[in-house]
Amino acid sequence: MSDPLIELAGIRKVYGRGTDVEVEVLHGIDLAIAPGEFTALVGPSGSGKSTLLNLIGLLEAPTAGSYRFAGRETAALPEREITRLRATSLGFVCQVHHLLPAFTAVENVLMPGLIAHGPVSAERREAARALLGDVGLGDRVDYLPRKLSGGQQQRVAIARALSIAPPLVLADEPTGNLDTHSADDIFALMRRFNETRGTAFLIVTHDPRLARRCDRIVSLVDGRIAGDEPNVRSS
Amino acid sequence: MPFEWVVALRFLREGRLQTALIVGGAAAGVAVVMFITALVNGLQANTIKRVLGTQAHIVIRPIEEVARPQRDAAAGESVAARVEARAQRLRSIDQWRALEPLLDRTPGVVAVSPMVSGPAFALRGDASKSVAVLGIDPARYDRIVAVGEKLVAGAFRLGPDDAVIGKELAKDLGLAVGDRFRLLTAETGTPVTQNFTVTGVVDLGVRDLNRRSVYVAFRTAQTLLALPGGASQIDLKVEDLFGAEELARRLEAQTGLTVESWMRTNEQLLAAINAQNLSTGTIRTFVALIVAVGIASVLVVWVVQKRREIGILRAMGATRERVQRVFLLQGAIVAVVGSLAGSLLATAMIAAFLRLARNADGTPLFDTITLPPWLYVAAIGGALVGGIAAAILPARSAARLDPAQAIRM
Numbered sequence: 123m124s125d126p127l128i129e130l131a132g133i134r135k136v137y138g139r140g141t142d143v144e145v146e147v148l149h150g151i152d153l154a155i156a157p158g159e160f161t162a163l164v165g166p167s168g169s170g171k172s173t174l175l176n177l178i179g180l181l182e183a184p185t186a187g188s189y190r191f192a193g194r195e196t197a198a199l200p201e202r203e204i205t206r207l208r209a210t211s212l213g214f215v216c217q218v219h220h221l222l223p224a225f226t227a228v229e230n231v232l233m234p235g236l237i238a239h240g241p242v243s244a245e246r247r248e249a250a251r252a253l254l255g256d257v258g259l260g261d262r263v264d265y266l267p268r269k270l271s272g273g274q275q276q277r278v279a280i281a282r283a284l285s286i287a288p289p290l291v292l293a294d295e296p297t298g299n300l301d302t303h304s305a306d307d308i309f310a311l312m313r314r315f316n317e318t319r320g321t322a323f324l325i326v327t328h329d330p331r332l333a334r335r336c337d338r339i340v341s342l343v344d345g346r347i348a349g350d351e352p353n354v355r356s357s
Numbered sequence: 358m359p360f361e362w363v364v365a366l367r368f369l370r371e372g373r374l375q376t377a378l379i380v381g382g383a384a385a386g387v388a389v390v391m392f393i394t395a396l397v398n399g400l401q402a403n404t405i406k407r408v409l410g411t412q413a414h415i416v417i418r419p420i421e422e423v424a425r426p427q428r429d430a431a432a433g434e435s436v437a438a439r440v441e442a443r444a445q446r447l448r449s450i451d452q453w454r455a456l457e458p459l460l461d462r463t464p465g466v467v468a469v470s471p472m473v474s475g476p477a478f479a480l481r482g483d484a485s486k487s488v489a490v491l492g493i494d495p496a497r498y499d500r501i502v503a504v505g506e507k508l509v510a511g512a513f514r515l516g517p518d519d520a521v522i523g524k525e526l527a528k529d530l531g532l533a534v535g536d537r538f539r540l541l542t543a544e545t546g547t548p549v550t551q552n553f554t555v556t557g558v559v560d561l562g563v564r565d566l567n568r569r570s571v572y573v574a575f576r577t578a579q580t581l582l583a584l585p586g587g588a589s590q591i592d593l594k595v596e597d598l599f600g601a602e603e604l605a606r607r608l609e610a611q612t613g614l615t616v617e618s619w620m621r622t623n624e625q626l627l628a629a630i631n632a633q634n635l636s637t638g639t640i641r642t643f644v645a646l647i648v649a650v651g652i653a654s655v656l657v658v659w660v661v662q663k664r665r666e667i668g669i670l671r672a673m674g675a676t677r678e679r680v681q682r683v684f685l686l687q688g689a690i691v692a693v694v695g696s697l698a699g700s701l702l703a704t705a706m707i708a709a710f711l712r713l714a715r716n717a718d719g720t721p722l723f724d725t726i727t728l729p730p731w732l733y734v735a736a737i738g739g740a741l742v743g744g745i746a747a748a749i750l751p752a753r754s755a756a757r758l759d760p761a762q763a764i765r766m
Contacts, residue, residue, distance in 0.1 A: 236360045
């Protein structure tokens, strides 16, 4: 197996440190994800899934433990470097409604590139349109998010996450607010990008049906990893 | 377009009402400041123009003669002396011909005109009037006080026996252009008279000056006032009106002569102008402050409303500095657009004011009220600085947002 893309060792996260309401949410997580892996992260509410995802997404720093991204220890990096990593190496698909409402579908898709690489060229604009075509929204590129359905918005979010071709996409309940049919569509889309581009996905989900369609299921209970097993795909 | 511009412009476009409100506020503020500035500057220029219409900016005179005790008190002794102030006789400025080219070369001096002036009586028939003889070179003096513009009859031309007189004097002595009269002087103790022909009558705008002024040729006055080859004063016109006093002090130090600026001789006027400037300055400062606070408060609300978007941008890798720049840019854009609109508004207000404020005969009451280009530049520049300053606090609070928290909402 190749070197892991990300490697967490003994990660702890404490909120409200030094106050009366000090809570430890994660109690020592060890986890490695290889490039191109398609992993589900499951667990009951409050088990620390979102916190773990934020840590992996470099939105928050762990209280203790080591987090290596592509071999580099992130705790040692300055904030600017962390922000740059987010801009160039991570894609986010959050819950619905996390598109920028003031920007059209194609502008949302272009935004990570604009942040990471500066003013948008004609080729990048074309590539963004093509990407939206790939997710089935070729005819909606200039729509504002509020004119799109929940499933369509999530497709835009996936296109946006993939626009800078990151090695890892983090998805926090990407199908949470969708009906079964749309959820299946979104899931299939992520799977397709995983297979065609080799992008690793880490998907937080409540839906056991979808989890079973991933290559690997990591389950989190009370801030600890309770299970981590390869999954023989049912579909 | 760079990221900051794309986001700032889009946020402004999206929040139409808020954008309109702060642009409108900035425009109103800029318009008021520009209008007040133009109005006050114009009215002041008008007043100063009237005052300086008959005065030189700087006048150089010989130093006054002082009486000195014959013996100064030495150490340990005292001298009981009663020193009477000397009567000041008419004298020439020492070495004035050498001084002239020096003054011409002095930076900030626009025009130099020597003058011989002294008291005399104007006589016609049985009437005699006490007058001031002003011996000048018309071409040079015209650059100091535009006598040519103030003519009511005749021409501003001075031959050896010609005189141009004030209109009250003309009335008092019953003189018209072409008429003759006599001037009598007694500088040497012996009366001297000379006949003159009136070539022009002027209205200097001040009754006393109109009653007393008699302009004659420079050389004629030298003879008449017994100052052959002399000049009793040198008039200067300067470039920077309000730098006149400073220049006067410098010239005084250089020449050792008595140098007086219009600012010294019109201290009350100057005090009034300064008080006016102070009050308009206060008004301007407060208007600017209110507009800046308005922009800042709208932007603060904006940042709160945009927390999630800011969080998303941060999660996608926008640095704190870039988020901060987005909001600074918003402040700057609003200020520039607002000040452009405001300066148009001010231009319209001044035009309307000038249309309404007219003399009875329909001529403009204030032809000095203008909006000079520097005022536009200053207004837009000032608004830009103010807009950015107003955006600093909101921009900082936007940059401080924690992306993880902002996204979770």
